[in-house]
Amino acid sequence: MKRVKDAFDERAAALDGLLGVGRSFDMIGRTLRIGGRRARLWVVNGYADDTVLERAISAWLPIPSLEDVGTLQAFADRYVSVCDATVETDRLKAVTSVFAGKTLLIIDGFSGGVVLDAKQFPLRSVEEPDTSKVLRGSHDGFGESxxxxxxxxxxxxxxxxxxxxxxxxxxxxxxxxxxxxxxxxxxxxxxxxxxxxxxxxxxxxxxxxxxxxxxxxxxxxxxxxxxxxxxxxxxxxxxxxxxxxxxxxxxxxxxxxxxxxxSLFRFLEEVNDYYFPPLVGTYLRIVRVIVLLLTLFVTPLWYLLVKSPDTLRQSLHFLLIEDEYYVPLILQLLLVEFIIDVLKLASLNTPDVLSNSFSMLGALILGDFAVQARWLVPEVLVYMAFVAIANYAQHSYEMGYAVKLCRMVLLLLIWLFDWWGFIGGILGILALIASTRPLIGKGYLYPLIPFNGKDLWALLHHRPIDRNNS
Structure with missing residues (x-):
């Protein structure tokens, strides 16, 4: 009998070491006595649901004997009332389960342990995401669990x-x-x-x-x-x-x-499209496509046209810059692109109480004062302000920054090679999109390449509910 107890002590000590009992203040290891046999229980204090564990332990302590219980699975079937309870013989998996919030119980004389799901994570409330709000529809959102x-x-x-x-x-x-x-x-x-x-x-x-x-x-x-x-x-x-x-x-x-x-076309979809009638949803999707193209091309096209004012047609002279400036236009455009990102990063670390003041301060200093100092011309601020606002029409941050980087490269190519740079930049962007490899799927340009007319039409407009397949 002494040999068995020594084996239990070795198992308990090994699990204490793997779980960090004594090293970590929140790792609890408690020795119990169940049916006349020694038992040990491990749980992370921050995860434990005290009510469930107290009820389970209260049912184990009065057990008179475990002599008629042949296996640990039989013990779990007879005496464990927790809904999610399994017998685990793999020590590594049992340890991982404890770190995941479950409770581990071993009993002298039985191999393996019982893993109980008696956890209660610290969670925030189910609330609507800040970046995906809707006028109509549900206002709940996923959490961290x-x-x-x-x-x-x-x-x-x-x-x-x-x-x-x-x-x-x-x-x-x-x-x-x-x-x-x-x-x-x-x-x-x-x-x-x-x-x-x-x-x-x-x-x-x-x-x-x-x-x-x-x-x-x-x-x-x-x-x-x-x-x-x-x-x-x-x-x-x-x-x-x-x-x-x-x-x-x-x-x-x-x-x-x-x-x-x-795929690329799936980024055209947005949740608000489906909380409006099909015609309105289709219109919103068209607007989003147009805005996405404008954010990519509006500043490069404007810079391309005003870069050589002598070749500009009379009907387009309203695009020319009349005020005097000292900083080259390409530097102004890239500088404002950089400033917009700085403001975004700064706003993430600005307390809500000061956010309005921060916005006014940024607009005054970086806008009006920069024009008065002749660092920037008003036209640059107008076009870049439109691009910055229109970029929020794209609900994907990743796609927004992909468009931004392509726009900056397009500006540099126009600065170096004029029209040839603009054409080469467009071809390069198309080649970049075509060469993009998604995690899984038929291709980044599906359903255009390979072509699937039905799926492509479904993505380009908000289709009514299919009553036969809804």
Missing amino acids: VMKNAALLRRRIRDSQLTLESLQVGTRSRTDVVLCYMENRVDRKLLDQLRKKLEAMDVGSTAMSQESVAEAIAPPQWWNPFPKTRYTERPDVAAASVLEGDILLMIDNTPAVMLLPC
């Missing part, structure tokens, strides 16, 4: 075909990721491709959540600014995408859900 996010998705899709497949990625962080898809609508080839990429991930940590996962499974195209995936923090957008056959990738500790597959 993948379990809560799955519940928000289940609330909207009450179908047995909805599948949520759990995986763990990262050799150190062991982050929970969930593949969400409709069993009868998903493209099995794309699903297998994504699952293999996730299982083959060779990274130590996914501390940056969705960005870490995206970079780990993305093709090696660091020089290409165009986004390889789409994100959403809205449960209604995620549910609609799943029902259309897309794959969702939920990642624990982030409210951003990845929508796959991704």
Whole structure:
């Protein structure tokens, strides 16, 4: 009997060392006595649901004997009332479960341990994302708990075909990721491709959540600014995408859900399009396409026309600059591009109480004073102000910055080579888009290349609900 107790002591000491009992103040290890046998329980203090654990322990302590219990699974079946409870024989998986918020129980004389899901994460309330607001529709949003996010998705899709497949990625962080898809609508080839990429991930940590996962499974195209995936923090957008056959990738500790597959034309869609009648939604989508093209071409075209005023037609002379200036136009345009990004970064660190004052101060100093000092001309501020405002019509930050970088390169090419630079820049942007490789999918230009007329038409306009397939 003494040999068995020594084995239990060794198991408990080994688990204490792996879990950091004594090193970390929040790791709790408690010794109990269940049915006349020694037992030990581990839980992270910040995760523990005291009510559930107290009820479970209260049921174990009065057990008179475990002599008639042959296995740990039999103990769990008879005495564990927690809904999510499994017997785990792999020590590493058991340790990872504790770090994920679960409770581990081992009992003298039984191999393995019982893993109980008695956790309660610190969570913020379900609120609408700041960057995806709607006039009509639901005003909830995803949070940092993948379990809560799955519940928000289940609330909207009450179908047995909805599948949520759990995986763990990262050799150190062991982050929970969930593949969400409709069993009868998903493209099995794309699903297998994504699952293999996730299982083959060779990274130590996914501390940056969705960005870490995206970079780990993305093709090696660091020089290409165009986004390889789409994100959403809205449960209604995620549910609609799943029902259309897309794959969702939920990642624990982030409210951003990845929508796959991704193509360039999918960025034309926006949630507000679908909360209005089809005609209004189609109009909004057309406006968004026009604004996206203007943000890319308005300042390069203006600079190209005023760069050589002698060749400008009489009807376009209103574009010319009448005021005197000392800083070259190309430097003015690039300087304002830089200042806009500085203001964006500064606004992220500005307290809400001072945000209005900061906006007024930035507008006065960087606008009026810069013109009076003849660093900038009013025309540059007008065109760049339009570009800065119009850029917010694009709901994807990644796509907005891809357009911005392309616009800056286009300005430099025009400065160097005039019209030839403009033409070469457009061809280069088209080649860059065509060479973009998404995480999974049929291509970045699908459904244009390869051509699928039905899917392309569906993306270019807001279609009414298909009553036969809704």
